[in-house]
Amino acid sequence: MALEVPLQTWCQQHPLIADLVRHAPVTWFNPGVAPSAQALGDVPLGAGDIAEASARLTRFAPFIASAFPQTQAAGGLIESPLLPLPGLQAALCDELDIAPLGTLWLKADNLLPISGSIKARGGIYEVLKHAEGLALAGGLLKPGDDYATLDSEAARAFFSQYSIAVGSTGNLGLSIGVMGARLGLRTTVHMSADARQWKKDCLRACGVEVREYDADYGVAVEQGRREADADPQCHFVDDENSTDLFLGYAVAAERLRGQLQAAGIVVDAEHPLFVYLPCGVGGGPGGVAFGLKQAFGDAVHCLFAEPSHSPCMLLGVYTGLHEQVSVYDFGLDNHTAADGLAVGRPSGFVGRAMQRLIDGYYTVSDAELFRLLAMMEKLEGLALEPSALAGVPGMGRVLQENQGYRQRLGLDERRMANATHLVWATGGSMVPREEMDAYLEKGRAIVHGRQGR
Numbered sequence: 001m002a003l004e005v006p007l008q009t010w011c012q013q014h015p016l017i018a019d020l021v022r023h024a025p026v027t028w029f030n031p032g033v034a035p036s037a038q039a040l041g042d043v044p045l046g047a048g049d050i051a052e053a054s055a056r057l058t059r060f061a062p063f064i065a066s067a068f069p070q071t072q073a074a075g076g077l078i079e080s081p082l083l084p085l086p087g088l089q090a091a092l093c094d095e096l097d098i099a100p101l102g103t104l105w106l107k108a109d110n111l112l113p114i115s116g117s118i119k120a121r122g123g124i125y126e127v128l129k130h131a132e133g134l135a136l137a138g139g140l141l142k143p144g145d146d147y148a149t150l151d152s153e154a155a156r157a158f159f160s161q162y163s164i165a166v167g168s169t170g171n172l173g174l175s176i177g178v179m180g181a182r183l184g185l186r187t188t189v190h191m192s193a194d195a196r197q198w199k200k201d202c203l204r205a206c207g208v209e210v211r212e213y214d215a216d217y218g219v220a221v222e223q224g225r226r227e228a229d230a231d232p233q234c235h236f237v238d239d240e241n242s243t244d245l246f247l248g249y250a251v252a253a254e255r256l257r258g259q260l261q262a263a264g265i266v267v268d269a270e271h272p273l274f275v276y277l278p279c280g281v282g283g284g285p286g287g288v289a290f291g292l293k294q295a296f297g298d299a300v301h302c303l304f305a306e307p308s309h310s311p312c313m314l315l316g317v318y319t320g321l322h323e324q325v326s327v328y329d330f331g332l333d334n335h336t337a338a339d340g341l342a343v344g345r346p347s348g349f350v351g352r353a354m355q356r357l358i359d360g361y362y363t364v365s366d367a368e369l370f371r372l373l374a375m376m377e378k379l380e381g382l383a384l385e386p387s388a389l390a391g392v393p394g395m396g397r398v399l400q401e402n403q404g405y406r407q408r409l410g411l412d413e414r415r416m417a418n419a420t421h422l423v424w425a426t427g428g429s430m431v432p433r434e435e436m437d438a439y440l441e442k443g444r445a446i447v448h449g450r451q452g453r
Contacts, residue, residue: 007330014319020363021330023308027362027397028318029405032355036297039356040290045243045250047294053125053247054254060128062148067182070113078120080108082259085423087379088392096396102274102419104395105265107256110384110428115175117340117427118249118284123175123237125248127164130235131183134162156184163188165228166237167221169280170195171340171427176237177208190224192217194342198432216334217281217343218326239283240323240347249287253295260420267299271418272411276394278387278426279304279313279361280343282350288424293357301359301409303398305390307336307366314361316346323348337366338387340426360405362397364390367446374443383436384428391423 011018019026033039040046061076071078082105089104112120135141135150140158149155163186166176173189180187188209191200193216200210213220221239228236239245260267267273275292277285282304289302304313309332316322326345327334334344372389376382398406399416406416431439 010319010330016318017315017330020308020311020315021332023332023363023365025308025363025365025368025393026311026314027360027401027403028314029360029401029403030317030355030358033359033409034356036293036357040293042356043290043353045247045290049243049247050250050254050291050294053129053244054251056129056132057125057248057251060132060147062146063150064114066148066151068114074113078113078124079255080110080112082106082256082263083108083380083382085380088376089395089421091375091379092392092396096400098396098399101399101413101416102395102421104421104423106380106382107252107275107422107424108382109252110382110388110425112429115171115178116430117171117175118288118424119171119175119427121252122242122245122248122284122287123166123172124179125251126237126242126244127176127179127183127185129244130164131159131185134159150183159184160186161233162186163231163234164237165190165224165234167217167224167239168192168195169217169220169339169342170199172237172239173210174199174203174430177203177210178206181206181208188224188227190220190227192220192342194336194339196339196435198435202430218345239281241349242283243349245283246287246290246350249284250291250294252288253291256292257295265420266418267296267420269299270415271299271420272415273300273420273422274394274398275300275302275422275424276391277302277304277424278338278341278390279306280310280341280387281345282313282347282354284426285424286347286350286354289354289358301398301411302357303360303362303394304358305394306361306363307338307341307369307387307390308363309336309366310334310338310342310344311361311363312343313346313351314363316348316351317355317358317361322346322351338369338390340385340387341390359409360397362394364393368393370439370443371446371450372443373439374447377440377443382425382428383431383440384425385431385436386439388425388427391425394423395421
């Protein structure tokens with residue numbers, strides 16, 4: 001082991017590690033969670049930063065509407081719907097033999113325009129912020145201009161002097177690549193072995209240079225960072241440490257507040273909101289959770305979900321070692337069908353900044369992701385990619401918990417009956433039909449096998 005400490009010693013000091021190394025489903029409710037008024041101080045950002053990010057996206061809305069016609073109906077807004085999941089909730093509660101306390105909803109970021117995943121929030125935002133800075137400094141824009149002028153050959157010629165790069169397992173690269181190329185930036189995406197071929201093909205079709213590595217996410221990021229550092233005209237999107245990515249995700253919370261209000265859903269101490277976020281390196285779920293805590297304070301409870309072979313954030317926070325620890329240190333292989341979550345080492349920035357704001361962490365097997373994928377399609381008519389299903393088991397983990405978590409936070413049965421459970425669906429709408437059919441076939445076989453026992 002890289003940590004040079006016997007595994008047995010780790011298991012004695014941190015008992016959950018014994019379950020993690022044998023890929024058993026693990027749920028850990030964070031005993032260090034603190035009131036938002038205190039814990040938000042751990043994050044070197046504030047509500048003003050989120051408001052600034054939101055205003056920037058508003059300024060770019062005319063450009064987005066012009067460059068991407070599918071956003072015109074929403075006025076250039078990149079946003080997803082909030083959908084109820086009554087059929088899935090009933091089925092899950094029946095399986096677990098638990099009372100259906102509260103209601104289950106889906107934040108359908110799988111339907112986000114342009115790149116069809118949650119990465120359309122942070123990834124696209126960082127590209128736009130970088131482009132704005134270049135355009136203002138180069139005289140292409142001045143404050144108050146209509147940003148629709150950026151959708152022009154003259155603007156693309158200007159941006160072609162500059163480049164942008166990112167390391168990715170797939171979805172972040174897709175978002176960065178599509179937007180970067182549309183602006184005219186020379187764009188390179190360094191893709192790990194986990195990335196799906198269709199995502200690479202899509203990027204290349206947009207004119208993006210794709211570099212492939214027969215290694216994991218960490219290697220792709222490191223190589224991308226090294227090449228970008230050697231080019232003064234290149235901006236590297238650092239998924240592990242970028243506050244711009246983080247803020248792009250955080251903007252989602254204020255928009256969700258409006259959607260909840262429109263649906264008649266109250267969020268306060270008597271009506272708690274539980275949000276279940278699939279987690280890879282941590283930037284996406286961390287940014288969303290930060291925004292949610294700014295918007296709802298202690299009334300919102302965020303949990304991160306990870307594959308059982310790639311629980312890097314759980315390990316980082318649970319051991320207190322954050323980015324100093326990797327799943328490989330414990331003999332885990334980081335192999336998962338949830339390609340967007342196939343990350344061996346977590347973001348130290350997110351882990352440290354959010355460690356007192358995240359209520360819990362849990363793991364889920366690939367087989368369970370495929371089973372839930374088939375159930376979601378059958379019961380709700382929604383097709384998600386495997387990683388996007390990681391949030392679904394969260395409601396059951398909370399309702400079945402026996403670690404004193406709910407008691408500690410005063411989440412009694414009366415409050416839980418008023419709760420809203422929100423699964424954050426991170427991607428799936430751009431998956432090619434034949435690949436989605438293969439996912440569904442695999443999931444249905446698991447469902448039938450379970451029913452046959």
